[in-house]
Amino acid sequence: MKIKQQELEKIESTHADEKKDKKKEKKEKKKKEPSVMPHRLFRYASKWDLLAVFFAAIGSIGLGALQPVAIIIFGEFLADFGASITNVDELLDNTIDMILIFVYIGTGILVGGYFTHALWVLSGENQAKRIRQLYVHSILRQDMTWFDKAEEGSLTTRLATDTQMIQEGISEKLGLVIQLMAQVIAGFVIAFVKGWQLAVVILATVPIMAIVGGAMGYYYTKFTKTAQDTYAQAGSIAEQVFAGIRTVYAFSLQDRFSERYDKELDKACATGSRRGLVMGVQMATFIFVLFCTYGLSFWYGAKLVNEGTLTGDIVLIAFFAMLIGTMSLLSLPMNLAAVASACGAAYRIFEIIDRIPDIDPDSLEGIKDGKLTGQIEFSNVDFAYPTRSDIQVLKGFSAKVEPGQTIALVGSSGSGKSTTVQLLQRFYDVLGGDIFLDGKSIKDYNVQWLRRQIGVVSQEPVLFNMSVRKNLLMGATHTVTDDEIVEACRKANCHSFISQLPHGYDTMVGQQGSMLSGGQKQRVAIARAILKNPSILLLDEATSALDTKSERIVQQALDVASENRTTLMIAHRLSTIRNADTIIVMKQGEVVEQGNHNDLVEKDGVYADLVRKQLIAMEQEEGQSDDNRDDSTPVDDGSVMDEKEEVRINMAKRPSIVSSLEGIGLERRREIEQERKWKTTKTPFFKVLMEMKPEWHLIGLGVLGGVLAGTAFPISGLVIALCITVMIDPTVGDIMPAPMQGANLYSFLFLVIAIVAFIGIALQIAAFETAGERYTRRLRSRMFKAFMKQEVAFYDNEENNTGALTSMLALDAKNVNEIISKIVGEISSIISTGVTGFVIAFVYSWILSLIVIGCVPFLVIGAAYESKVEMNFEDDTKKASIQTGEVAGEAIKTIRTVASLTKQDYFEKTYDKAGLRPHKLAQRKAYMGSIGFALSQGMIMYVYAVAFYSSIRLMGIGKINLEQMMVTLMAMMITAFGIGRGSALASGIAKAKYAALSAFEVLERQPSIDPDLEGIEPTSVQGDVNCEKVSFRYPARPDVPIFSGDFDFTGLAGKTIALVGASGCGKSTTIALLERWYDVLGGFARLDEQNVQNYSLGNLRSHMSLVSQEPVLFDLSIEENIRFGVPDSTKITEDDIIKACNAANIHRFVSSLPKGYDTRVGDKGSQLSGGQKQRIAIARALLRNPRVLLLDEATSALDSESEKLVQAAIDNVIQSGGRTTITIAHRLSTIQNADLICVIDQGRVVEQGTHWELLKLDGLYNTLVREQSLNVN
Incomplete structure (x- = not known):
């Protein structure tokens, strides 16, 4: 749009202001967000909660300390092993007590782990429940000034997300932080007490890992936020389209919104690919440094053993204790972030809880006796x-x-x-x-x-x-x-x-x-x-x-x-x-x-x-x-x-x-039927793979990377075992005989493994993430286009509401790509780990391998059980939480009515009652889920005991030696943990499968009114409209007839036809049939004597323009909203837009705005009043210069003054343009000048004629007119 010179100056100054605002925003963002002190998170804890937290904290310290302590037992076991290796009977006597200690530690972890985890979860859930109740209470007592400044959506979102953050920060995550800190302290203390020389060397590598993790974490977070923001923007576009689908169809805006949506997807895809590369390099670098640390530690440890400074068992204790401490230290920031997030969320929540409103409905002060007389x-x-x-x-x-x-x-x-x-x-x-x-x-x-x-x-x-x-x-x-x-x-x-x-x-x-x-x-x-x-x-x-x-x-x-x-x-x-x-x-x-x-x-x-x-x-x-x-x-x-x-x-x-009334039950039955149907359907793996053909080269690289990475870990187990053997076997003399022999060779092999792992992990993650992002972008775009192809009846279905469709776009597309990008990558890595590990183990000792394999299910069972419990409770908890949120959401959304009726207490009690079910589910989940947590933490100790005992027995009968024992055990343990990762994929596979079936169902659905079907495409029409013997029922309500085959009316070109009648008589349905949002079941709807079904859909709608009772504006500028009235290819000047706005009585208002026609109207036009939105919608319709103008209560939102001005403008346009106008109005004063007024009753036209002719009939129209009449005499 051309801009006049004086407007240019205004825009330049506006841009300058915007730059200042952006700089200010950046400075504000750099400021640390306020948060509460960690101990303040427990301000709403009861005495029981505090007692539970106290014992849970002691339990977490114990769990954290037990693993490093187990390393001492392991080291002493190896020392005794080395000392008694030539005498098997003596070896069993010396080590049996230590093997039993592993059993005792395992039992301690099982029992302690269960109660510790359960106490954390229960106390966290109790406090979160109390915080939610206080938060809802505080919100419902606030004054309207506060609500005017707050965002409704953010208040309900905080109820769900911020309280969830607080709960995580005061329960499991806090427990994990304490456990990790205990592991760090215990690990470092043991390492420095046993062998400070080696501990110092290992500690020197920690800053390198921290710097790598910190730098990569920064960029990963940055790219993730950018991608999320862009996807949110794309989601906002989709949400607007689905919410205003009739307007989108009426003005054929599908391609324009598709283009906007694709632009946002392109940005998100590019950012997501960069994030994948960063994530790949980050993980690869981390593992590279870790393996190099192994090599350096064993080389230096061997050197200390050779010099006689330390013994082999002390080196191993110091190494493994330091390794546990280091790994725990590096894991701390991630979990501390959860506690920090909880502190930030608590500040926001507690600030609202603590706020006392200026007009306080909870106050007991003031007159409250008797009854008002009403003066x-x-x-x-x-x-x-x-x-x-x-x-x-x-x-x-x-x-x-x-x-x-x-x-x-x-x-x-x-x-x-x-x-x-x-x-x-x-x-x-x-x-x-x-x-x-x-x-x-x-x-x-x-x-x-x-x-x-x-x-x-x-x-x-x-x-x-x-x-x-x-x-x-x-x-x-x-x-x-x-x-x-x-x-x-x-x-x-x-x-x-x-x-x-x-x-x-x-x-x-x-x-x-x-x-x-x-x-x-x-x-x-x-x-x-x-x-x-x-x-x-x-x-x-x-x-x-x-x-x-x-x-x-x-x-x-x-x-x-x-x-x-x-x-x-x-x-x-x-x-x-x-x-x-x-x-x-x-x-x-x-x-x-x-x-x-x-x-x-x-x-x-x-x-x-x-x-x-x-x-x-x-x-x-x-x-x-x-x-x-x-x-x-x-x-x-x-x-x-x-x-x-x-x-x-x-x-x-x-x-x-x-x-x-039966909706909830029916919905659940539908879900069960759908789940049953999909459970019997195979995962469409090959279908997704064929869809990802453009990414095959990336998938190939990813699989290669997965194989390399998967192979590296069992081989590292082999090398660790050889290092242990060479250090504790008394029969070995010089453990570093030559530069490429003994410990020197094994340390060098760690460098080789580090390089292979780096290449493999970087390739696997970067390639699969990039492939996934590209496919997600393509699938989202196709799904969005598929949704915009569906008939209006599709959107009438309750299941296809705006939120559900937006969620499908956001989640299903993302989950589908995981069938290949995440799951195939992990499976290729797991298979290569399993094959390599089993080959190494069986080559060294097939008997011991079989014994350890028998123990593997016990290792996996804990993680699998915990995952199953999580899946079983997730759906019920989610639905129960949604229902609870709906109660609060309804009260917040309708706060003026709630306050007017003084029903805050009622909604608080209803919310508390609705919260009982999710609370009970969370309690059950705490008791059940803690079993899985305890098993996953403690079973490894039992497996160690069985493995070591079996090894000694096998050595006693000459089946294996020390090297075979160590290699087999290390290879099998690493392989078991690698395969154990597969249990976590089960929920991911199920989620991806359902998402894929859901997505393909949308893509393959054939709309009953297909916009792609060919039809006649006249460049212009006369504007004659006609309905003959029409019968129609809405597809969503097939048992309720709207027209029963006797609906007839004709509108001649250039005339104004008004439809009047009671709500539900079929007035708006007539417009819907002419726009071909629905097809008639019998009879005909025609334009220029041609059945509307004979036209191509785009061409039919191009000859019409619609203004509805509740106009839909999109979150764009006023100019862009008006331009939506004409095809993108049509050249529209500034004068054309101003002319349309003048006709709609809106130009003066728009010109008075600081940014004029560049002013954004907000979501659903929220920045404008109802009358302003209506007039912009009228300008949009007039810009189209249609042959058929459809006005469905077009002036109902206007006051008398604006209504008269807009009605006069519409009348002028009607008279000057020679177009056919079909208008629906409840205010009969707006249609009394129509050429033809059709009175519809019970699905048929019962009276028709001009205003004066119908008055003379003294029928239904006359009655309606008298009911709205004003006597000015």
Whole structure:
């Protein structure tokens, strides 16, 4: 877009500011994030928890010290072995006690390991549970100023992630830190006491390992974060697409979003490949230094033995003790990081827990006796929202309401009407002036008590995911009977429809009341407010989102609810407030007019002008016929008919309520069936391998690297065994006879092994990681494109919600590549380790090899059992935690309603109750999982005992010698640990298998409406639209007919056709069929006499433009959102965009923004108001210059003033462009000039004609018009 000269200067200054901001951000990032001291992590521990931590810490110290102590026993065993090697009987006598010590140590580790691990987990879980409860309690008591500044998503995320970090930092990870520190201290002490000369040499290599690990770790973390951020950005794009899929399809934006998505994937892939290289070099360097340390240690140790400074057994004790200490020291940072993360997370969580809000609902102070009479007085009130302190919302606002009166506030959006509702509930405090209730300042009242005196019904009423009955009881401030509930519902005009629901008052309403229509939700909210029996009733746009029929029923309910109590009403539809005692007209936070309806109309000022803008033209006999209509159609009879129709309509609009009640069970059954099906399906290994054909060269290099690395470890075991033999065998004289003999040769071989291992590990990790990243990028891209090919019905399926699809893209693609990149790499390494190790062992002693092989399952069993327990509990724990999180999430998301109803305690108790199951699961997991931990730690000692005892017996009968024993044992031990890694792959293989089957299911799915199918592609159309004998049911609700074969309507080119009728009658479905989001089941939907199915999908939609009731804007700039109205190839100038924006009455607003058309609109347009979003959507539609313009409640989100301006702009565009316009509207004033109005009822057109023709029919349309009429005379 071309930019004018003056705008260039603005942009340059903006860029300069952005650079300053970025520098500031970098400086802030460099600052260390605040954290608590480690001991403060336990501030919420009970006495039992602290006692458990004390004994667990002692247990961890013991476990850490036992392994280095076992090295002393091992060294002494070897010393006795060497001394008695010529006398087998003496050898057995000398060593049997030491062999038994291995058994005792193993038993100690088993018992101690179990109780230590269990205590850590249990105490950590108890504290985490308590922290979560306090966190939820603190959040729910915060004031709205705090919520305005906080991010809803981050609050619930912290509940899941930050508390999990704290839990890890005060349980297993802390235990591991203590255990590792004990190993470091014990290992170093033993090494320096036994042979300080060798210990010093080994210690010198530690800084090298630390530097290598630190440097590589820095780059690995850096690349990981960059990749995660980029994938998150890609995920955000996908999430926006899935959430706004109808808009994406309507404007054929698939290729444009695919291109954006691919760009982010390319960045992530490049970063991920670099990370793989860094990881490969890091691990390879670490192992290289480790093997070189082996070589140096044995060479220097041999030298000390040769010189007589140390004996062979002392060298071995010092070497292995130092090795354990060094390895533990290098493992410490990783685990300390978990404790550090816990301290950081605790700071964030504890800060919220400790925060006392300025307006505290927990406070016991303030007046809380008696009952308010309902007198309200605003006295010279000034107010600005804390997050927008530069914009004053109320300026010297004054108003007074006497008890029992009804006062209405009207005015344009942003005039401060809704702010008064917030201030009366004391969500905020005024900045100037005061608010008085019954003559006392609002600040003098107790916050909770005050809110219990006030009932609120808002534009978008919040119902909670519970039964109708429980939702109603949320309003009650005292114990109520069933009769009282029914009576409240009768007054709210909702008892009839509730009684017709499948389970009556016990019917679940779904998330945010999704199982009910807008009118039904409103009436349940009104009944809830009536049950509260408030002194003051606040109605904030309570009927604005409803169709005419629903509005009439809800308005009747509101009239009943307002009786005998003070009522403050806010409305855009002036017909709903004409009977108010006082109407206050507001503009920019000030009162401009005040009086009743008739007085203000006679005054002919701002209010009268607003009335005229909403006026629907009527016949002169309006008053008389209106009276007759009221007399001949009793409200009660009409209401009963409406209820039956409404329930039918609601069932058509939403999934079956019965099915929603059974949803959890059905979902679980589906999962079980899917798992059963997939378990019997083979892992699609070769399919994935063929898909990765472009990466075959990398896979080949990776397999070669895996073979080299796998071979290096058993060979290193062989060399270690030879070194041990040469040092302890008394028959060997000079252990360093020549430069390339004895210990000198073995030390040199470690250098060779180090080089081979370096090449192998670097190749394996770097090649497989790169191959994996490339395939993941390609698979994600293909899956994203496959999702965007699916028909709209695919997205109607509850299983295919935005979160599920986004997760599939993120996780399935990543997990699928692991079938090759991770698992094949590991398997190639494990197989080569196994083959090499078994060959070496069997060559030296096949008998001892078989004995050790018999012990291997006991080594693997611990890790395998722990892994199995983890897998078994993971799914249940995850689901239970999700359900717990949903309770907190719902309360946080609807905090204004929760605070208004004073139900914080209820949600806290519900959260605590929901948390019992995951807590019990965690406790069971602690008891069960600790068995696996203990086995994996302790079984090795039993294996040592069996192996050494068997070796002595075999030596006694002359089957093996010392060298054969040591080589066989070392080779088999290293091989067993290598193969043991395979048990950890089991869960990875299962996860990768399910992910692959899921991904291929998506890729191979054929959409019922395929965008790739060829069809006619005319460059232009006339714009005739026609539906003939259409029958249709939504695929997700096949039992509910929308059209039953008798839906017919015709719209001629260049004309405006308006569709009116009750919610669910089929108005929006007509647009969906013309856009071909769905296909008709019978009959025809046509454009220019051609069945819409004959067109190619892209071409059909290119002739249409859509503006819906809830416009979807994407998280891009305003200009980019508007440009989405036309194909990317179409040249659009700045003037074209400005022209469209002027027509939509939005250019002036956009130009006033600091960044103008480059302003980002935020996620789902969150940075804009509803009216602003709507007008940008209209500009986007107009830029397309379509032959068919589809307006589905296009002005419903606008106030009267904006609505009239936008409607005039749309009218001008319609008249000048000669295009066909199909418009749906609940506000009949917006469609009275249409060329044809079609009244739809029960899936068919029952009346059609112009506004005047339909009035003369005196039928359904006439009734609808009268219900919205305003009398200006």
